[in-house]
Amino acid sequence: xxxxxxxxxxxxxxxxxxxxxxxxxxxxxxxxxxxxxxxxxxxxxxxxxxxxxxxxxxxxxxxxxxxxxxxxxxxxxxxxxxxxxxxxxxxxxxxxxxxxxxxxxxxxxxxxxxxxxxxxxxxxxxxxxxxxxxxxxxxxxxxxxxxxxxxxxxxxxxxxxxxxxxxxxxxxxxxxxxxxxxxxxxxxxxxxxxxxxxxxxxxxxxxxxxxxxxxxxxxxxxxxxxxxxxxxx
Ligand SMILES: *Cc1c(COP(=O)(O)O)cnc(C)c1O
Numbered sequence: 188x189x190x191x192x193x194x195x196x197x198x199x200x201x202x203x204x205x206x207x208x209x210x211x212x213x214x215x216x217x218x219x220x221x222x223x224x225x226x227x228x229x230x231x232x233x234x235x236x237x238x239x240x241x242x243x244x245x246x247x248x249x250x251x252x253x254x255x256x257x258x259x260x261x262x263x264x265x266x267x268x269x270x271x272x273x274x275x276x277x278x279x280x281x282x283x284x285x286x287x288x289x290x291x292x293x294x295x296x297x298x299x300x301x302x303x304x305x306x307x308x309x310x311x312x313x314x315x316x317x318x319x320x321x322x323x324x325x326x327x328x329x330x331x332x333x334x335x336x337x338x339x340x341x342x343x344x345x346x347x348x349x350x351x352x353x354x355x356x357x358x359x360x361x362x363x364x365x366x367x368x369x370x371x372x373x374x375x376x377x378x379x380x381x382x383x384x385x386x387x388x389x390x391x392x393x394x395x396x397x398x399x400x401x402x403x404x405x406x407x408x409x410x411x412x413x414x415x416x417x418x419x420x
Contacts, residue, residue, distance in 0.1 A: 189233050192411050200405070203398035212368065212401045220264050220387070222408030225415035228253045234411070235261050243285075243406050247273040249420055250280055266348075266406060268322040275299045278307055285310040285348040285387055285406075288322045290332050293339055300341035307341060310348040310387055313370065315363050321350060326370075333374060344378065346385030346404075347371050351393055360393045361400060368401030 200217050221234040222243040231242050231253060244250035245267030254263070265281040269292050277284060278299040287293050287309045300307040311332065314323025324332060336344055349367040351360035371386040389397025389405040397405060408415065 188413070189230075189411060190237065192413075193237055193239075196407060196410050199395050200398060203395040206399050207401075214401075214403050216403060217398055218385070218404040220404060220406045221411055222266065222390075222406050223253070223412070224249060224266075224408065225417055225419050226408075226412050227419060228256045230412055231257055231261065243408075246420070247276050247280065251276065252420075254280060264406075271295055278303060278305060283308045283310065283345070286312050286322065288312045288314075288324055290328070290335070293332070293342060297339040297341050305341065306343050308343050308345050310346050310385060311344060312348040312350075313367070315349055315366055316352045318352065323348075323350070329370075333377065336378075343382065344374075346383050346387065347374060348387040350390070351388070351397070353392070355392075357393045357396050360396050364388050364393075364397045364400035364402065367397075371401065 196219065204215055204217065218241060219239055220241040220243040221239050223230050223234065224245040234242060241262045241264060243264040243266045250263060262282045263280060265277055265284045266286055268286055268288060269277055269284065274292065274295040278296060284296065284307065296307055296309065311329060312323040313329050314321050314325060347367060347370060349363065351363045354360065367386060367388050375383045385404050386402050387404040387406060388402035391407055391410040394405040394407060
């Protein structure tokens, strides 16, 4: 089941890359982050055994539970909103925190990473759809924060994370992803393309459009593992 799903996903990723307008968008690689939230730890093992290096989780506690049961391995991405009281654990557990959505969160990450003498890899999450229920920096707050990154020496900002509007018409997400790519190029000019490597956009219902518009990392749960079981936390 999972292996079949993975084959379909890889095929769709390749097709989307082929459709990209290469004059406009550089790069021809896409990282597939397997989103294992609300699935049992076994699913992480399956993903790693199939050659995927990256796993994504939404909650600190759920990732901690899984990591305690699994052998070391995998590059762990945090995708969900971070509460202040979880930041210490998040810095201990995650290789990449994709969901930095305020200057305050970044400040706390800096503080905890400094204590551990860690260089914490992060992405800045921008809320381009201005939906109130969604976390992420407003574009205005993002533009301000990006001028202040030098004040966070234990944090390495490697790019951006964007979530499009949930819709049953995937085409409608295209302008959001196109804007994400513009902002990513701007950040690359600021930080350099050796540091600023990652544009994380696209989930099960819209990832091929995100890739066409320039995403080089997609976060897929349902497409790989089927429906989530919300009793697993
Ligand atoms: C849950 C989640 C995903 C994966 O969602 P699917 O629709 O199952 O692919 C991706 N990104 C974030 C931020 C999520 O919370």
